[in-house]
Amino acid sequence: AQSVTQLDSHVSVSEGTPVLLRCNYSSSYSPSLFWYVQHPNKGLQLLLKYTSAATLVKGINGFEAEFKKSETSFHLTKPSAHMSDAAEYFCVVGYAGGSQGNLIFGKGTKLSVKP
Amino acid sequence: GAGVSQSPSNKVTEKGKDVELRCDPISGHTALYWYRQSLGQGLEFLIYFQGNSAPDKSGLPSDRFSAERTGGSVSTLTIQRTQQEDSAVYLCASSLWTGRGEKLFFGSGTQLSVL
Numbered sequence: 486a487q488s489v490t491q492l493d494s495h496v497s498v499s500e501g502t503p504v505l506l507r508c509n510y511s512s513s514y515s516p517s518l519f520w521y522v523q524h525p526n527k528g529l530q531l532l533l534k535y536t537s538a539a540t541l542v543k544g545i546n547g548f549e550a551e552f553k554k555s556e557t558s559f560h561l562t563k564p565s566a567h568m569s570d571a572a573e574y575f576c577v578v579g580y581a582g583g584s585q586g587n588l589i590f591g592k593g594t595k596l597s598v599k600p
Numbered sequence: 601g602a603g604v605s606q607s608p609s610n611k612v613t614e615k616g617k618d619v620e621l622r623c624d625p626i627s628g629h630t631a632l633y634w635y636r637q638s639l640g641q642g643l644e645f646l647i648y649f650q651g652n653s654a655p656d657k658s659g660l661p662s663d664r665f666s667a668e669r670t671g672g673s674v675s676t677l678t679i680q681r682t683q684q685e686d687s688a689v690y691l692c693a694s695s696l697w698t699g700r701g702e703k704l705f706f707g708s709g710t711q712l713s714v715l
Binding site: 521527528529530531534575588589590593 | 603604633635643644645691693703704706707708709
């Protein structure tokens with residue numbers, strides 16, 4: 486069975502400091518993993534995705550995530566937060582084969598950035 | 601069109617009434633997904649279409665929920681005899697079928713309020 490857990494419902498950082506949003510997954514198959522971002526009053530946007538190529542994935546806006554199979558983790562990081570990064574972030578697991586439609590979303594982590 | 605379009609953007613209805621939500625995917629996208637986002641919850645998968653068929657209906661919460669897709673394009677999600685717990689943002693997404701790790705493009709959602 487596939488599942489995804491975002492360990493923090495809310496993360497608050499100061500502008501210019503590092504961001505870490507944690508995600509753990511469970512998958513019986515070789516997973517595809519994604520991070521999506523939802524800014525207030527806007528639709529969801531893909532930040533980055535992992536599909537068994539390089540384990541360190543770089544996305545838009547300076548974000549990156551590292552796939553660690555031994556830890557079943559796919560944490561999202563950014564070296565220096567910007568005010569515009571304030572949004573809700575969703576970790577998503579999909580799986581190769583079978584129905585691609587059932588992408589499983591985490592409950593989301595709300596990122597606040599203080600000036 | 602340029603993106604995924606959903607209508608209406610807001611719908612207020614009385615308990616017990618039926619509602620129809622519409623999704624226009626990006627032209628050429630064969631896969632279409634419906635999700636529900638309740639206050640404080642993550643995204644909940646409802647149903648997935650590949651072309652006009654729905655290989656995965658596992659997320660529909662009850663038999664009051666149904667969805668169809670015609671011509672491999674527009675999809676409607678119908679909720680019969682609405683209940684207050686149906687209040688949520690209903691999101692539609694579409695993607696090209698890549699077989700693995702497809703990127704989803706989301707609409708802005710329909711905010712449904714059941715009074």
